[in-house]
Amino acid sequence: MKNKRSLILLGLLVVLGGFTLYYLTQDSSRGTTLSLEERNFAVEDTAAVYKIFMADRFNHQTTLERKGKGWIYDGKHPVNPNVMDNLMDAVKRVQMQFKPPNASIKNLIKSLATEGIKVEIYDRQDQLLKAYYVGGSTPDERGTYMMIEGAEQPYVTSIPGFTGNIRFRYNLLGDDWRDKAVFNVPADQIQSISINYPLQRSESFTVSREGEGYQVKPFYALSKPINAAPNPGKIQTFFYHFERILAESFINEHPKKDSILQQIPFCEIQLITTRGDSTAVALHPRYFQTAPSGPEASQRIVERYYANVNQEDFMLVQNEVFKKIFWGYAFFFE
Numbered sequence: 001m002k003n004k005r006s007l008i009l010l011g012l013l014v015v016l017g018g019f020t021l022y023y024l025t026q027d028s029s030r031g032t033t034l035s036l037e038e039r040n041f042a043v044e045d046t047a048a049v050y051k052i053f054m055a056d057r058f059n060h061q062t063t064l065e066r067k068g069k070g071w072i073y074d075g076k077h078p079v080n081p082n083v084m085d086n087l088m089d090a091v092k093r094v095q096m097q098f099k100p101p102n103a104s105i106k107n108l109i110k111s112l113a114t115e116g117i118k119v120e121i122y123d124r125q126d127q128l129l130k131a132y133y134v135g136g137s138t139p140d141e142r143g144t145y146m147m148i149e150g151a152e153q154p155y156v157t158s159i160p161g162f163t164g165n166i167r168f169r170y171n172l173l174g175d176d177w178r179d180k181a182v183f184n185v186p187a188d189q190i191q192s193i194s195i196n197y198p199l200q201r202s203e204s205f206t207v208s209r210e211g212e213g214y215q216v217k218p219f220y221a222l223s224k225p226i227n228a229a230p231n232p233g234k235i236q237t238f239f240y241h242f243e244r245i246l247a248e249s250f251i252n253e254h255p256k257k258d259s260i261l262q263q264i265p266f267c268e269i270q271l272i273t274t275r276g277d278s279t280a281v282a283l284h285p286r287y288f289q290t291a292p293s294g295p296e297a298s299q300r301i302v303e304r305y306y307a308n309v310n311q312e313d314f315m316l317v318q319n320e321v322f323k324k325i326f327w328g329y330a331f332f333f334e
Helices: 002-024 081-093 102-115 232-240 257-261 319-325
Strands: 051-055 061-067 070-073 095-098 117-122 128-137 144-148 155-158 181-183 190-196 205-210 213-218 267-273 278-289 300-309 313-318
Touching: 070 081, 102 128, 102 144, 181 278, 190 232, 213 232, 257 278, 257 300, 300 319, 313 319
Parallel strands: none
Antiparallel strands: 051 061, 051 117, 061 070, 095 155, 117 128, 128 144, 144 155, 190 205, 190 267, 205 213, 267 278, 278 300, 300 313
């Protein structure tokens, strides 16, 4: 008798469970069961993702492509690793949170069509893995409206464990995608570094690999050389400082860029790798004026520099970050 009652209860649970599943997936606006595909936004195997294309109705387009161990923006610029990690986290873990009220569907679809970001995700063979639209956030900023391409039903989505609008991970523009590294070369791949201080010529130098050793010589031919062997440990430390030096920001649209570049730079740096790649950077000081009165009156302090990188990018860098490479010629000798 007891076993029979248990079987009856089990049967009721199965029926109720099936009814509940049907109810939760029922799309009352179309009278059909919701497609699993139109609710599945995530690409869980991000290792298979090799290209992401994004565009909006304002003619903003972004193409990110996997190249080797990193990603490239616009076909040539390395992508900021932190920015890419945030995007890939969204690509992998975004999921449907709930279906918005039927009364709001029409306006949401219109908003996604006019203000949404179209996202296309491709594999290594350039085959489309997923395509969807990313809209704005819910009023409480806890969810983001999204819709699979070709579907008629938008959803509120989120990332488990994250509270906020995930649209911000997709809608960066231009240089915001780019890696801010000015120098990013492993020490053992540096062939030579030259630093020229135009107003301190005696401190200017070139340090380079010579076989199994190193050579340090004055940058200017008329400067007096130091007749001693350089300290290899100091040179290795100097090279190590160039492994990853970041700028604060890109400022390619700075209104005073041309006039700044006409001024004499504080220093000019050229790094050449063992493969022959070259990075040239000219640093122009950006002065901070102290208070007009008192013991520090009229002092000009340099907290940042304008960096002209390879005659292509104009960046803002911090003295606190770059001062570790402002060595002088005599620093390399005992």
